[in-house]
Amino acid sequence: MLLRRIKCLRYLGIRCNSSHYVTTPIFYVNAAPHIGHLYSAVIADAHCRYQRLRYPEQHVRLCTGTDEHGTKIQQAASLHGIPVAKYCDDISQRYREVFRSASIQPEDFIRTTEDRHKRAVANFWRTLYTRGHIYSAAYSGWYCVSDETFLTDSQLRLDEASGTRYSLESGHPVEWTEETNYMFRLSQFQDDVGHWVKAEARIRPAKFEKILLDTLSEPLPDVSVSRPSNRVHWAIPVPDDESQTVYVWLDALVNYLSSVGYPEEQFSAHWPPAQQVIGKDILKFHGIYWPAFLLAAGLKPPGQLYVHSHWTVDGQKMSKSKHNVVDPVQAARQYTMEGLRYFLLREGVAHSDGNYSHVKAQRILNSELADTLGNLLSRACAKSLNPGQIYPSASAEHLADLLRSLDAAKRLQDSLLQLSERCASHYECNHFHLVADTAMAALHAANNFFESSKPWTLKAGAPDGNQARLETIIAMTMDALRLSGIVLQPIIPQLANRLLDKLSVPAAQRGWNYLAESFATKPNSSPGLGESRQLDGQTSALLFQRILEETAVTGVKEQKPQPAKRSKSKKKERRETTS
Numbered sequence: 317m318l319l320r321r322i323k324c325l326r327y328l329g330i331r332c333n334s335s336h337y338v339t340t341p342i343f344y345v346n347a348a349p350h351i352g353h354l355y356s357a358v359i360a361d362a363h364c365r366y367q368r369l370r371y372p373e374q375h376v377r378l379c380t381g382t383d384e385h386g387t388k389i390q391q392a393a394s395l396h397g398i399p400v401a402k403y404c405d406d407i408s409q410r411y412r413e414v415f416r417s418a419s420i421q422p423e424d425f426i427r428t429t430e431d432r433h434k435r436a437v438a439n440f441w442r443t444l445y446t447r448g449h450i451y452s453a454a455y456s457g458w459y460c461v462s463d464e465t466f467l468t469d470s471q472l473r474l475d476e477a478s479g480t481r482y483s484l485e486s487g488h489p490v491e492w493t494e495e496t497n498y499m500f501r502l503s504q505f506q507d508d509v510g511h512w513v514k515a516e517a518r519i520r521p522a523k524f525e526k527i528l529l530d531t532l533s534e535p536l537p538d539v540s541v542s543r544p545s546n547r548v549h550w551a552i553p554v555p556d557d558e559s560q561t562v563y564v565w566l567d568a569l570v571n572y573l574s575s576v577g578y579p580e581e582q583f584s585a586h587w588p589p590a591q592q593v594i595g596k597d598i599l600k601f602h603g604i605y606w607p608a609f610l611l612a613a614g615l616k617p618p619g620q621l622y623v624h625s626h627w628t629v630d631g632q633k634m635s636k637s638k639h640n641v642v643d644p645v646q647a648a649r650q651y652t653m654e655g656l657r658y659f660l661l662r663e664g665v666a667h668s669d670g671n672y673s674h675v676k677a678q679r680i681l682n683s684e685l686a687d688t689l690g691n692l693l694s695r696a697c698a699k700s701l702n703p704g705q706i707y708p709s710a711s712a713e714h715l716a717d718l719l720r721s722l723d724a725a726k727r728l729q730d731s732l733l734q735l736s737e738r739c740a741s742h743y744e745c746n747h748f749h750l751v752a753d754t755a756m757a758a759l760h761a762a763n764n765f766f767e768s769s770k771p772w773t774l775k776a777g778a779p780d781g782n783q784a785r786l787e788t789i790i791a792m793t794m795d796a797l798r799l800s801g802i803v804l805q806p807i808i809p810q811l812a813n814r815l816l817d818k819l820s821v822p823a824a825q826r827g828w829n830y831l832a833e834s835f836a837t838k839p840n841s842s843p844g845l846g847e848s849r850q851l852d853g854q855t856s857a858l859l860f861q862r863i864l865e866e867t868a869v870t871g872v873k874e875q876k877p878q879p880a881k882r883s884k885s886k887k888k889e890r891r892e893t894t895s
């Protein structure tokens with residue numbers, strides 16, 4: 317299975333190129349960021365962090381940014397009575413801040429209002445034009461401002477009472493538009509796009525490949541790629557024709573090129589992107605228009621589109637009118653940003669919508685980060701058991717005896733032995749929920765081992781061999797914590813860092829290859845990381861505070877600490893079946 321995945325990545329040229337370029341969609345600045353936006357960015361960031369951890373020789377480049385042109389933004393700024401440029405600056409800055417606080421680590425944050433981007437768009441346009449892929453035509457059709465797209469009759473629903481038509485897919489209203497536009501000969505790329513879509517592992521999860529193939533089973537119509545400047549003035553002018561501005565989706569898609577320096581030759585060092593993360597609502601633009609535009613310009617389309625589904629809130633679509641939009645800054649006050657990041661990646665699966673609920677977030681974070689991970693660290697570092705505050709080295713004799721005589725020790729060893737391969741294979745497919753599952757299973761095994769070996773019955777400092785056994789138990793437990801910390805770095809980078817800091821794991825020993833250094837793999841030689849070491853006294857052993865139960869009357873009340881228990885995740889429902 318793993319071999320097949322590695323083969324398919326090779327097929328896409330991902331490993332052959334020393335650059336691994338990953339993108340998020342660029343975010344509309346018509347409103348503040350919500351957890352859905354953060355989700356796109358967190359997926360891409362966790363993917364990149366894993367790539368760096370696993371393939372340190374690669375240059376991993378993450379780009380994100382903001383999409384700032386078009387009617388939608390024009391209207392939002394005027395609604396707020398703010399000059400449009402200032403409005404864009406403000407919201408774009410909010411995205412930067414949210415991403416920074418969520419430890420999203422992009423190499424570039426691009427804005428479509430930047431000069432470097434405008435130059436790239438003008439160049440791209442000229443390339444399409446001189447290659448004969450753009451022509452001028454009278455155009456009429458239904459335009460949806462919210463989705464910034466023309467729609468055909470079959471994509472609409474008519475509300476008889478008001479006479480208004482709405483997009484079937486997004487539910488947003490459309491307006492009738494007649495204008496002279498430039499058109500792109502999309503129809504000529506039907507076969508080439510189909511060929512690109514069908515390549516192995518091109519579109520993931522596979523259900524989205526099927527959706528694209530359905531669209532491609534009908535003839536593709538040519539698409540409008542400009543709007544009259546007098547209607548859409550907040551946009552990039554069409555080169556050599558001031559009466560028209562570039563269609564916002566063409567403008568937006570080119571950001572992926574501008575970020576790597578297109579049209580200067582340097583861009584080819586990163587091109588094409590290895591993976592582009594997008595939400596399901598923008599599949600048509602990235603899975604049909606984008607490869608067609610690139611092929612028309614003589615450029616390679618991306619290696620993979622990774623498509624995620626959406627977050628609903630208590631079962632409902634998030635929308636301003638329903639007042640149920642979840643602000644990540646607000647949510648982080650309850651859960652911390654690391655908690656929110658963990659919840660999104662732990663609970664979200666790409667192939668189907670996820671439901672965001674406070675109760676669920678609280679249950680998962682308390683059970684997994686506080687009780688299973690945090691509690692085990694506190695116990696292993698407790699002064700009563702570990703007065704010297706050390707990460708001890710195990711005694712080979714006691715280790716062998718524990719592995720022989722205690723089932724729970726053997727189960728912990730088995731679990732740690734599988735950790736590296738299992739987590740790698742889940743990370744290769746962006747199945748972060750399965751990585752978290754696997755790490756939690758190892759930590760549950762470690763909790764069980766700790767309970768079963770009863771270290772509190774062995775008096776610290778006793779001369780009769782108890783001390784060596786006690787240290788061996790702590791060393792094995794700390795090995796489990798250390799290995800879990802290593803694999804969880806891409807998902808919860810700050811918490812994992814604190815855990816590894818507390819255990820005094822040097823930065824150079826946090827790489828993927830260090831998963832092979834533990835009592836589990838080397839029970840007979842020098843186990844763990846060898847020498848006993850002092851724990852870091854500056855870092856608290858309290859990793860993740862249980863989330864407080866909010867009560868209406870008395871304000872905030874702490875829940876009673878729970879013993880670590882396996883949370884009953886709805887595994888069957890959440891298993892990735894489609895990739």
Ligand code: MSP
Pocket residue numbers: 340341342343344351352353355356383568569570571593594595596597598625626627628634
């Ligand atoms: N500006 C375009 C993208 C241009 S890329 C060349 C756009 N912006 S957006 O701000 O509306 O959406 C950005 C991302 O957020 C998309 O991937 C979208 O799917 C994602 N999400 C928006 N709402 C979401 C949820 N409710 N849940 C999960 N992701 C969601 O589209």
